[in-house]
Every structure is written in structure tokens, then in C-alpha cells.
Amino acid sequence: MDLWFTELYENASGYTIKIKETLFSGKSRYQKLDILQTEQLGKMMVLDGLIMLTEANEFSYHEMIAHVPMTAHPNPERVLIIGGGDGGTAREVLKHDCVKECVMVEIDELVIEKSKEFFPQIASAFDSPKLNLLVQDGFKYIEDNKNAFDVVIIDSTDPIGPAEPLFSEHFYKNVNACLKSDGLMSAQSESPYLYNKIIRQMYTDMGKAFPVVKMYTGYVPFYPTGMWSFAFASKKYYPYSKPRIDMIDKIDNLQYFNKEIYSTCFALPNFVRKILDENDK
Structure with a gap:
């Protein structure tokens, strides 16, 4: 059958x-x-x-949500991941030798346990001494930690269920406060082909919390339409301010991300620009 x-x-x-x-x-x-x-x-x-x-295609998502912000920051030593219970984003973050500590806050312990059991090659970072894995509410953790991180990565599910609080102006303002003075963040932000309303609200809210807000895109075949967007928000740096471009060739086992991808991923189709009504913030 x-x-x-x-x-x-x-x-x-x-x-x-x-x-x-x-x-x-x-x-x-x-x-x-x-x-x-x-x-x-x-x-x-x-x-x-x-x-x-x-298993076949997970790299396309994990490399893009992690390496774009990690490249944009000149010295990302402390990194926070909210969500990401499968471990793939942590695996990519810890490929950067400059990282001294990666804190990962996942609310659902079952996801962590089953990722270790069924996806050990994705969950490999759970054994790293640089990873501080916490099973708790990421929203609350962000509220309780100020001026602490260089990069924050929001690796959440869609804005329903446990991830819903992670899509709000209040949350983005807390992320801003959690970052150091030159900190920046990334987050998955849905498909521009299907979720215009969610995207427009998300970027409006993010724009109230950060002076620099941009969208970049990648191709993730197992997500709706295959075209996926990611939010980039920063307190200081634009994507091309001080990127560590030469470092990219030194990252081990990249299957999607490279120098050319970084240089072009912020270029958006006209229909996406219309959704955002970009004003070059």
C-alpha cells in the first residue's frame, strides 16, 4: 500500500x-x-x-538563518538561539571559531530528545562544550537578559501555538534590549507568495524596535512554495557595513551558503518590495 x-x-x-x-x-x-x-x-x-x-535538504534553511547574521556581524562571540530544537542552527553557528558561547533556548524538550535520536547529524552541536542548552520559554529568557548577546537568531515555527509570542512588537523590543550596542538578529519570516499579511505585520513591528530592518531570501524546498524569507534587524550594522566575507570560504561543509549568496540574498523581487513597501531604513 x-x-x-x-x-x-x-x-x-x-x-x-x-x-x-x-x-x-x-x-x-x-x-x-x-x-x-x-x-x-x-x-x-x-x-x-x-x-x-x-534530512536531504535541511541545510538550505539552517545555513541561511545562521550564516547571514553571523557574517554580517564583525565579531559574534556570544550568540543566542530561540527555538531551533532540532539543533541544525546551533550546528551552523558553532562552525564560526569566533563564537565563545552559544545559548540555545528551546521550550519543547520532546523535540530535542527526538532530534538526538532520529537526526544525530543535525543535532551534533548538542555535544559541543560551547553550547549552553536551556529548556525553557524563550520569550521569558529574552525579557530577563539585557545587553548580553552579539547575535540573536529566532528559529521558530509559524506564528501559532508556542511560537505566537515571538511575532510581536513587544518581543522585538525585548530582543533589541537583549543585544549589545552593535548587536543584530535574524528570524524566519515565511513565504512572500503566501503570507503577505503576516510578513507585512512582522516587518512593521520589527521596524518599531530596530533602526535597520531588511529581508533576505533563500530556497527551502520543503517549505510552502520553496521560496522562504528571513528577517535581518540590527542596532547598527547594515548587511554590507562590516561583513566577514573572507571568512565564508573557511566554514566547513557548506552546501548552500557562499560569498555570492551573501552578496545577492538581500536583492528582492518587485512583488516582495511591494509587500514590504520598503523605505531603505
Whole structure:
């Protein structure tokens, strides 16, 4: 019997993948977690019916959310990751030798446990002495830590359920306060083809908290439409102020990110510019 998993999108479309078997299905106090073995894409993580990653293509998301802000900052020694329970973003952050400490705050311990079990190559950073892994509410952690980090990465799910508080003006102002005087942040910000309203509100709120706000894009085949956007917000640096471009060639095992990607990822199609109504802040 053929087994298929389908994620339905909001515009009467979806994404269907043939699967071999269900490896794990369970529910934490926050969300439902499924680990599926697919025919062609390796193992796949699904949260509340939404695809989070596939083994075959996870690098495209994790490299873009991590290496763009890490390249933009001239000396990112302390890095905070909110979410990212699979460990992929931490893995990429810790490829930068300049990092002295990476604090990762994930609210759902089940995601961490099952990532270690089923995705050890993604969760490899959990064994790093530079990683301080905390199982708690990232919103509260941000509130309690001021002027502490060079880079903050918001590796959250969509703005529903446990991630909903991470998409608000109040939260972005707390992120600003959590950063050092020249700190910057990145966050996933949905597909411009499908989620115009969410994107417009997110960037409006972020613009009330940071003097520099930009969007960059990448191609993530397991997310809706394949075109995915990321927010870049900074207290001081623009993407091209003091980027560590020459460092990129020294990063181990990059499958997506490179110098040319960094130089072009902030160029936006006209329809995306219209969504943002950019004013070159």
C-alpha cells in the first residue's frame, strides 16, 4: 500500500511526499511531533502537521538563518538561539571559531530528545562544550537578559501555538534590549507568495524596535512554495557595513551558503518590495 504525507497550504494547494513508515508519533504539552521515513528525502520532522525539515535538504534553511547574521556581524562571540530544537542552527553557528558561547533556548524538550535520536547529524552541536542548552520559554529568557548577546537568531515555527509570542512588537523590543550596542538578529519570516499579511505585520513591528530592518531570501524546498524569507534587524550594522566575507570560504561543509549568496540574498523581487513597501531604513 502506498503511503503519502500531505501538508495543506492556505491557498488550496499543498506538498505531498511518499513515505515508507512512521518512526515516531507523540505529543508534548506544546505540540504534536511526527518523525516519518520518506522514500527519497530521508527522515522528516513534522510539527502539528507542518513539515519542519527533511534530512536531504535541511541545510538550505539552517545555513541561511545562521550564516547571514553571523557574517554580517564583525565579531559574534556570544550568540543566542530561540527555538531551533532540532539543533541544525546551533550546528551552523558553532562552525564560526569566533563564537565563545552559544545559548540555545528551546521550550519543547520532546523535540530535542527526538532530534538526538532520529537526526544525530543535525543535532551534533548538542555535544559541543560551547553550547549552553536551556529548556525553557524563550520569550521569558529574552525579557530577563539585557545587553548580553552579539547575535540573536529566532528559529521558530509559524506564528501559532508556542511560537505566537515571538511575532510581536513587544518581543522585538525585548530582543533589541537583549543585544549589545552593535548587536543584530535574524528570524524566519515565511513565504512572500503566501503570507503577505503576516510578513507585512512582522516587518512593521520589527521596524518599531530596530533602526535597520531588511529581508533576505533563500530556497527551502520543503517549505510552502520553496521560496522562504528571513528577517535581518540590527542596532547598527547594515548587511554590507562590516561583513566577514573572507571568512565564508573557511566554514566547513557548506552546501548552500557562499560569498555570492551573501552578496545577492538581500536583492528582492518587485512583488516582495511591494509587500514590504520598503523605505531603505
